[in-house]
Amino acid sequence: MTVPKVIKHKAIDFFCGAGGMTNGFRKAGIDVIAGIDFDPECKKTYETNNIGSQFILADIKKLSFSEFTQRTKVKRNDANLIFIGCSPCQYWSKIATDKKKSEESKNLLNDFMRFVDYYNPGTVVIENVPGILTKKQESPLNDFFIFLDSKGFRYDKRIINAAHYGVPQSRKRFLLIATRVAPTVKLPAPLIGNLPVVADFIGPDKGFPVLAAGAVDSSINLHATAALSETNLLRIRMTPADGGTRMVYVDDKHLAIPSQFEKKTTFSDTYGRMRWNKPAPTITTKFVSLSNGRFGHPEQDRALSLREGAALQTFDASYQFHGTALRSIARQIGNAVPPLLAKQIAMTIIDQLS
Template sequence: MKKKNEYIHHSNKLKAVDFFCSGGGMSFGMQEAGIQIIAGIDFDENCKTTYEANIKGAEFIHADVFDLKEKELEQKLSLKRNDNELVLIGCSPCQFWSIINTDKTKSAKSKNLLAEFSRFVKYFRPGYVVVENVPGVLRRKEESGLNDFIEWLKNNGYENPHFKVHNVNDYGVPQSRKRFTLIATRISQDEIKPLELEGKKAVVKDVLGTDKGFPKIEPGHKDKTDFLHTATNISDINKKRLQKVKKDGGNRLGFANDPELQLKCFEGNEESFKDTFGRLWWNRPSPTITTKFFSISNGRFVHPEEDRALSLREGATLQSFPLTYKFKGTSVANIARMIGNAVPPKYATALGKAIIQNYNNAV
């Protein structure tokens, strides 16, 4: 077993470039584990202020990966090829492979992002490679390019890649969220698995509520501080609906028998979309925090007790961002997109610690 100071000493040698970094969930979690983040790359310039406010010492590169060239990145960041201490991370936007039934025309370009990321892996041949995405990438591994990528890794020194769907709730995140994760290395033959936390799994009441620093607020509350305990407003009829939804896990069936409140689309159709207008349970992990978690009609995103949607800070907390994380954006929807698309930092820390452990055993 390595001593603590030795663990930190070794971990500081590892450095990472985070492709598709968004607001920095993966970068922050890796940094917390002890891996230095050199840069984050994203085509959405809206992420720059948030990323730079939280990922100290890292450069934000505004670039479309389709246009970015390997040599250009090599020169910009003074990267070396075949560097055992380099980690390349690719958590590409994944709407195309998501099971959520959305229009795929807008996201069609994103289906090729894994192939674009693999260009950089093949060029730099880093010590470590991390890919995180929706489970659909694995289910459709031929179409997504995952199969070809895994075969290339195995044939080029990354002999024992770990690729599996994990639930982030097993790693300290108070949310049920299944994510595909690949971790590969060419400096050892050991399979690297994210480090699970022992003991009780985190649930909503562990992180939310007035006793956890979240004062009661009304719908439409605007928090102009960095805490961002901001909740969207709702119509009067929706306020009446939420008053009839049972506290702690109730759903829209609470108002189904009220002709004034029942939605036409659900008349005679009580079994579908029951999470709409649904409350979180205190004693369960939250459902997957999506980019629309601020809306009561887009899933089970109603506060367990208060008659409102989750606030921005509550959504971020359920994603395991620390309360001090600063989100900068032009609108509620803009900030919520960064939060919902993020890799939960505590899960990223579990990945980072597993990589550090592997590195310490190999050197």
């Protein structure tokens, strides 16, 4: 008779979004009790793909401990409980954003800290953009370190690159694992061997049929692309395959972006193509747009499809995304923690706590 596997560790995924971190932790064997997010568009995506992990639609700034306890059934001071906090990072991103619009996300780490303080879980995980560490004067992170010290947590932290953990993108992130129940704690060790590249995950030989801009291939879930204007079609057609950039038409008044005409030293990645044999750039929430980075397909005349972006984020082909529009789904995909990275974080925690 097979003895059922007992799941010792359990987690709550704060700011869970579409469920990338939840999915990776579940694959490692951790019981993710719930994901919490205030974006209603993520609810169906999260629940469809993570059956057994409930989605709590709530703003943690307003979520009471009594409601949280009632919904999750977690107890205070549980050594086997893991709190994951991957708060929205627009304010700390190096990508140009409307800082006034993203101001509300600036101090979400403090709201997460309130829950850590009250429930005192055994382990805490933080993942965010590097800016939350490097912008020291503005960041709440230093206060969080002081808080962890006061609570008796040991922690390891640094800027990591997801490309060193099997994710085919140059995706730098601040990562912290803290624990009060293990004598030592270390972040996952980088994988040994060649870095994963774009060709390992997308392309016709990986099951992605050739697709035109603005088209949908019904044989592949969400293999759909954004339409391009005639001018942008001309731009991408002129851009050399496998890593070409806008420099090929930088001196052409009719094709160059007016603000970039004859400028060869700035924003060289915009309107560029990815390279087959290198990791992709960071998959952002706007990866379906040529004008927002090096998101051109290596050889087809279009930007990435939704499913290609999800593949480069290491979501399984069966992972279903739900949303009201192409760009809303792209936002869910780009905001997610790559499940493969999440799984390695979870496995490291299990190893260190066993």
